[in-house]
Amino acid sequence: MQGVWTPDQVREAEQRLFARTPEPAVMRRAAHAVAVQCARLLSEQTGGVAGRRVALLVGAGNNGGDALWAGAFLRRRGVGVTAVLLAPDKAHPAGLEGLRRAGGRAVPAEGAGADTTGIGAEAADALERADLVVDGIVGLSARGALRPVAAELVRRVIVPIVAVDLPSGVDPTTGAVDGPAVSADLTVTFGGLKPCHVLGTGAVRSGEVTTVGIGVTEELPEPELSLLDAADIGENWPVPGPEDDKYSTGVVGIAAGSATYPGAAVLATGAAVRATAGMVRYAGPAADEVRARWPETVATGSIGDAGRVQAWSVGPGIGTGASGRDVLRFVLESGRPVCADADSITILAEDEAMWDSRDPDAPLVLTPHAGEFARLSGAELGADRVGEAREVAARFDAFVLLKGNTTVIAAPDGRVLVNDARQAWPATAGSGDVLTGLIGALLATGVEPLLTCGYAAHVHSLAAEIAAHGATADGPRSEAGAPIGASALLDAVPAAIRAVRDAALPS
């Protein structure tokens, strides 16, 4: 499990560190790590370090200070370094002095010979000749998108960019981008990951992220968010042991589909069949279709005849009319853990009385996409997806899995897991039904709901990636990939489970 800390948590940890280690020493550690990564990238991209040229984009604060000191270290390795100062009066004095002493130069962003964009001739020339650019415009204190001069400088860059701490222009806390922002090839961050490195557009703009401790890591509190590693999931994915039988590993009930939407039933049931080893029961109007596709399920037309289960998945394709409501009420009254998706979320959002059916001791997982989330919360989803998911989870005393390219999973007690899909192949109709089936199956085996959601989201996005890039049976793996449907995603679920289980094997 990897932790993610808010800017405030990092700042407080930094203050604790300063009590032991003077601030300039900490900054030089940070800057040295940036310089090492720049040298590595220069070597990879140009075949060497000495004689290459680096431009530093330097803002008004310590982020710029890191960049200036990194420039001083690079200078000592024979790199030609020019700092482009966005706020010459505020540039970090010690960093600037360090760079100059090492033989680097500094020029104002808006200097003599400016063209219509306001960028000075020397700054323009430094950017044009650079083999690599370091983004030290703004870091943890960033507010909003890049201002016009910074945006114009960044627009001109055609070489790789190394971002100091985070790509400038990205909101450190939400990862949102609301205007011009840096797209880094590599981000070197300090102490630990910040939300902007793992959430939404910020995750994409960060490029590869390298974390360096610099003494701050030891001072950090419990992380605000966590990311699961493949090995965490593989180690704990439920598989049958020698003493198990079809009942002991957990029976899941799927209440999904309708005459109009039998596909939702087939997909959710299939996901449950593929996720875990126990038994899958299906109850609903698509029993014939489910039986035909998944002969191993025990299928019935009526929820009252479903038989005993350890958890329910309910919602996809059930509709929001009287029969859908009856099904949801039955499932909520069962006292079992429930994953409520799609139409069942809409019903819960519209009908307060439905909550009365719920057994308060049974965990409830809600899996909204942005539109369903807005129905639940009562307002359009904003940029702070983590904060909003956490608020709704607490308000409804439910586990909330907010879907999207970055899936945010909030527990009612405030814990949050994040799954970054790293690609968008799951954005296809019916793929949510597959996720519902995976979650129900894991809940039935007794995996804790927050982890259930984290495991399911990871395997779901990995299955999509595997399917899009070509299952081995279809021929060689494709680098570029091709669009898939939800059925192909479902077919790749076993391959994704194998991959996470293999990741957990001792190396």
Ligand SMILES: NC(=O)C1=CN([C@@H]2O[C@H](COP(=O)(O)OP(=O)(O)OC[C@H]3O[C@@H](n4cnc5c(N)ncnc54)[C@H](OP(=O)(O)O)[C@@H]3O)[C@@H](O)[C@H]2O)[C@@H](O)CC1
């Ligand atoms: N934490 C750690 O462990 C360590 C932290 N360290 C480093 O310190 C960094 C934080 O430094 P920091 O707090 O001095 O502020 P920083 O982010 O440089 O911003 C400076 C100023 O920029 C401005 N500005 C704001 N938004 C803007 C925008 N969109 N576009 C343009 N400009 C904008 C705004 O000033 P304004 O112009 O509004 O007066 C703001 O005050 C951190 O990221 C890391 O690199 C390491 O050295 C050591 C270990």
Ligand SMILES: Nc1ncnc2c1ncn2[C@@H]1O[C@H](COP(=O)(O)OP(=O)(O)O)[C@@H](O)[C@H]1O
């Ligand atoms: N752009 C995207 N990148 C990665 N995953 C996505 C993206 N858009 C949607 N997904 C994932 O695909 C699934 C879609 O679920 P949902 O919206 O309920 O679709 P449906 O109702 O058609 O089954 C969710 O798991 C969601 O996280």
Ligand SMILES: [K+]
């Ligand atoms: K930066």
